[in-house]
Amino acid sequence: MAIYAIRYNYSPDTDLIARTRPVHREYLRSLFDQGALLASGPLGSDGALLIVRADDATEALSLVDADPFNEVGVIVEREALEWTQVYGPWA
Secondary structure: OEEEEEEEEEOOOHHHHHHHHHHHHHHHHHHHHHOOEEEEEEOOOOEEEEEEEEOOHHHHHHHOOOOHHHHHOOEEEEEEEEEOOOOOOOO
């Protein structure tokens, strides 16, 4: 398995983001509890970065297909990039 960095770019609809954030975070917590999500957090106010374990980029993105932010249209763009960690807790 490899590590992937998934970048989300958000819609400017801050009301939709605020309304959906609690269930979005519950979903991410479930991925963390399963061991698929290693870390996540916002990138300013217009996106987020998620670090996941997956076999390939397609699997990495499929992990977050059911993210409530994705389902309601908060995420307007996303990409998964394989990341080779040299130093840190997952190296």
